[in-house]
Amino acid sequence: MKKAFRNFYKNLFLQSRLFAGLGIAAALYLISFFLPWLSIVPTLFFCTLLLLFFADVWIIYRIEGIKAYRKAPDRLSNGDENDIDIIAESLYTFNIKAGIIDEIPFQFQKRDVWYDITLLPRTPVEYRYGLRPTKRGEYAFGNLMVYATSPIGLVSRRYIFEQTTTLPVYPSFLQMRKYELMAISNRLTEVGIKRVRRIGNSMEFEQIKNYVVGDDYRTINWKATARKGDFMVNSYIEERSQHVYCVIDKSRVMKMPFDGLSLLDYAINASLVLSSVALRKEDKAGLITISDKKGAVIPADNRPGQLNKIMQVLYREKTRYLETDTDLLYHTIRQTLKQRSLVVYFTNIESLPALKRQLPFFKKISMFHLLLVVIFENTELKTMSESPASNVEDIYTKTIAEKFVYEKKLIVKELAGNGIRSILTSPQNLTVDAINSYFEIKAAQKI
CATH class of the missing domain: 3.40.50.410 (von Willebrand factor, type A domain)
Structure with missing residues (x-):
């Protein structure tokens, strides 16, 4: 029970909307000090805000509502943009605004990695971002964290997914x-x-083939042409x-x-x-x-x-x-x-x-x-x-x-x-x- 409460407390985060509501309540109480006929208004506002707070907490904590994981390649390419995918899915029955923090390797020295997405009910969402390593070696990824906020927006719940892995960074x-x-196509x-013009032919003969427009007429095989009744050319390959x-x-x-x-x-x-x-x-x-x-x-x-x-x-x-x-x-x-x-x-x-x-x-x-x-x-x-x-x-x-x-x-x-x-x-x-x-x-x- 104590551990459950500790986890609840550690993963509960108050949103700016709640602090704005508390600020408005404080301002109303201050105004009611000068206008006594408004004394009931700040109390009603504060009680409503308190009820919304507990309702928001109950809504966001009643089920384990988020599933997420990181999809990364087996190795990273040095000096190139490597695609990292985050797949998240909401099990709630309403839209969720989510903030995602991926604990990327310390070598990138990034402290502002935050991705905002909207999760629809039972609809997986894929978010892709790129990492460009500049040194070869091993890069350790940490956990994946998702901060889920309901439409009320007074609190958010943090989900922590253990996604620790180490990826090697190989040459490009x-x-x-x-x-x-590009060579194949x-x-x-x-x-x-550049397209380099070959100087002469190498000595490695490959085959005799039908002449097509663009072939060098000097490679025509006249004996094969006479036998076939159609122009045939010798084909050579590089050594x-x-x-x-x-x-x-x-x-x-x-x-x-x-x-x-x-x-x-x-x-x-x-x-x-x-x-x-x-x-x-x-x-x-x-x-x-x-x-x-x-x-x-x-x-x-x-x-x-x-x-x-x-x-x-x-x-x-x-x-x-x-x-x-x-x-x-x-x-x-x-x-x-x-x-x-x-x-x-x-x-x-x-x-x-x-x-x-x-x-x-x-x-x-x-x-x-x-x-x-x-x-x-x-x-x-x-x-x-x-x-x-x-x-x-x-x-x-x-x-x-x-x-x-x-x-x-x-x-x-x-x-x-x-x-x-x-x-x-x-x-x-x-x-x-x-x-x-x-x-x-x-x-x-x-x-």
């Missing part, structure tokens, strides 16, 4: 699925993926089973944040998508992570579980705070890669002296493999360099920003002068630019 698999679906151009390695620098230079995510997380998300695209092109995808120590190494393969293996490794990767050992990177690549491969190296080179230290090892790698160095563009500095200057301080700031932006361009030029391909891209365009470069390399048959 939603982005990966988006690109996969030939809609990659909508997100900036398969080529090795594509994503190499991720996880040193301190990748700790820099952009739009909530670190550069390491952008590189991880892009690597996952690029590996997925390579596997869909029937190439073999592999992964290497490096800093001052050798990290994870996954040999290139195209078996069904390869992408999941890459995702599990990327899920656990964290930034280290020392500089990358490029000599170690070179020896790791030489030991792991047994044939000529495309090596996509995600890093962040900020200055020419930093490039000079790494360039000898880049040259050695490019002697055996096709090296593609992906460098991040500092969009904040670029915006600063393009903004107009209004005073002397702005002029100094703009000049320094222009110097750093120009130095990034010099880094790209220096790499090109040494025969090394590179991409200078902003974090938000990283995935698209990496896929475009992969397609261009495939089309040019340079692997």
Whole structure:
């Protein structure tokens, strides 16, 4: 009995309408002090308010009138909007105004999560909201609380539903699925993926098929045409089973944040998508992570579980705070890669002296493999360099920003002068630019 009363007291909340009624009653009592003929009015008003209060409490507590639960995915995608659904149903015979609080993980640092909905009798209502995590790891959800208010609106009752669960945040698999679906439906151009003209034909013959408008007339098979009595053409496919390695620098230079995510997380998300695209092109995808120590190494393969293996490794990767050992990177690549491969190296080179230290090892790698160095563009500095200057301080700031932006361009030029391909891209365009470069390399048959 004592426990039941404690639960009743803890879950009963007084509404502003009740306090407004008490304020009006107090004002009427004050007025009746000066106008004695009104003395009965405040008493009647207060008694009516008291009766409504007890009636409201009885109505809202007479049954367990609310059912609710949270429907969430098995895992969350880092850097993407993840849909979380709340399904609530009222067992009362009248409309209920409900406020919902979902105890979301502390990593989001939100203290104003309140959703207002109206529940009709015996009609489930689904409310959807989105969460965008910016770090990989485990995110713990708490309870789901619903505050139910009757049409009288003097009190509300809190219902607490135990919905505690912990969800892992993986690299951006939603982005990966988006690109996969667009590739299947030939809609990659909508997100900036270019249609690359193939230079010549690869040596892998696929089949002889009927000529359709748009086929290259140079591929007409005249012998088959003579036998069939209709134009037949040779069909070729891109070379398969080529090795594509994503190499991720996880040193301190990748700790820099952009739009909530670190550069390491952008590189991880892009690597996952690029590996997925390579596997869909029937190439073999592999992964290497490096800093001052050798990290994870996954040999290139195209078996069904390869992408999941890459995702599990990327899920656990964290930034280290020392500089990358490029000599170690070179020896790791030489030991792991047994044939000529495309090596996509995600890093962040900020200055020419930093490039000079790494360039000898880049040259050695490019002697055996096709090296593609992906460098991040500092969009904040670029915006600063393009903004107009209004005073002397702005002029100094703009000049320094222009110097750093120009130095990034010099880094790209220096790499090109040494025969090394590179991409200078902003974090938000990283995935698209990496896929475009992969397609261009495939089309040019340079692997």
